[in-house]
Amino acid sequence: MTADRPGWLSVHGVTLEILERGQGRPILWLHGEDGLDPSAPFIDLLAADGRVVAPSHPGFGHSPDASNVDSVDDLAYLYLDLLTERNLRDVIVIGSSLGGWIAAEMAVKSGERFGGLVLVAPLGIKVGDRETRDIPDIFALPPDEVTRLQYRDPARAALDPSKLSDDQLTVIARNREATALYAWEPYFHNPKLKRWLHRVSMPTLLLWGADDRFVTASYYGAAYGGAIPGAKFETIDGAGHFPHIEEPRAFVERVRDFLAERKA
């Protein structure tokens, strides 16, 4: 029994719009700065392998703003609370980009309910020196340039506002506002996170679009993978920064292989 439309969930007083699909092993999907599109094909594909639980972070999608939630640290504790309140165990936590940063912060804090961790081109760490901008400044670049950096095929990602409803436009605007709330400063990272990533003790897979021009596999990905003991690192051909959007089948196959190894 799958619910096609998102529902609502309250976690320790914070209301979340939440999408749940599939049955079986819990898979917590933490979306990135692009938000959660309930019609994205990867969700149903992923739901063949377990129960996908996909909240919209406060301020994203239709989730209300939460006045006391304004950092990725808050989001990490919020989702650890979610796992506890639902009494979920052996959870596969998957996060993309901003969501990958949240997942990494959760794993550093407490991995006891985790079965595994999949980080999809996660942000959250500082790699270079203080004058190196590791992550392009999406707030200072023309929107087209941001799209070009984040998608292998920017034409497919281009939006035509005239074809979108007010509700869809509002979600896009809210997603950008919430991204600014969580990622403005320090910009898309926690200066301390890299130093603590050694605490990630569960099986971990890093997935990276081979054509990610936003944060490259060879620079940012290599630094991230190198900081997590025993993490596997794989790239997905034909995809940019959001491989689950550009190559959903290849993405879900990699996750499936990772899950199969966990059962063995």
Add this chain to the structure above:
Amino acid sequence: MRAWFFSENAYHLLPDPKEYDSIRVKLPNRYYDPKIGADLYHRFIDEWKIAEDLGLEIMVNEHHQTATNLNPSAAVVMGALARDTKKARLLILGNPIANRREPVRVAEEMAMVDVYSRGRLECGLVRGVPYEISAGNHRPTRMQERFWEAHDLIVKAWTSHDGPFNWEGKYFHHRQVNIWPRPYQEPHPPIWITALSPSGAREVGERGYVVACFLTGFEGTKTVFGSYRGRRDELKLPAAALDRFAYAALVYVGETDEEGYAGARKLMWYLESNKVPPQFTSPPGYHPTASTVNAMKGANPGIFRMFQNPALGPLMDAGLVFAGNPDSVYRQIMKMYEHVDGFGHLLIMGQAGFLDHDETVKGMQMFVREVYPRLKELA
């Protein structure tokens, strides 16, 4: 009505607009010649002194990383004016406190200017324009909340005289606040706040501060002033006097309409040269979500369309520019005055771009001699 002379201290010698995509945030400062800049600083300070001699009050503002305004610290230029002037009220409008790291530092600087000028400071506290989010690196979300916490801290710093107090707020932390000097005026310098929206105006109205509108035209200004007055009615607070309301426009008075329009066209440099791409005009969270959605649909309010392609006629029709011969300018100001149920301060943007010193002074003189006496009668 009181009139205030203000100029943005622009650096007007810009490269060809084809050479750059933004006059703000990104324009390399190699285009700025400090030797010319020094001359400009002295010229603009001289013009403020002339304004005082003519009987006008003085207004200074502050902007960052932009050629449109070379006052990244209003306190510094007002420090010079506090020494160089004797009688004019000195308005800083304002300190962009939602973008400043240290409200206590703002409290100190403002107290210093207030003492230095023997109590002539009028202290504006503003949120800061969207383009300066980058310059301050402060996030554009929840700015109102940060603004009001900074305001509360500044007022408390000004009015506490018995040793350090503690402040551990949501946004600002100081365990030992005890500023020296304290302000000259009791309990503190008058506060002015800029409002663009009805919700902002309601908050200012509740507190009874002066609310200022910049280039908001007939309808925008009426909405803001109306919200201020309405909020006071709701709370059964005394009706606000006219001196609680300020309106800023581009103003040039000539001997003839033609001369006035010619001066105003030069002032329009400020709008014409304001080339800024959308990522800087609309950082996420700065504007209400509904306005962002409207902008995505291409439905910008008319006033913003006017900024994109400014022409004198429409700007005058909208009440953003008052220009012409003295009678014309008086009529235009009165039309705005009546439309918004009155205001007590006219903030005159009287210098911009290529309007030279003599032209700037002539515009001021014409205003003071021919228009101001009639406005002063409005109580």
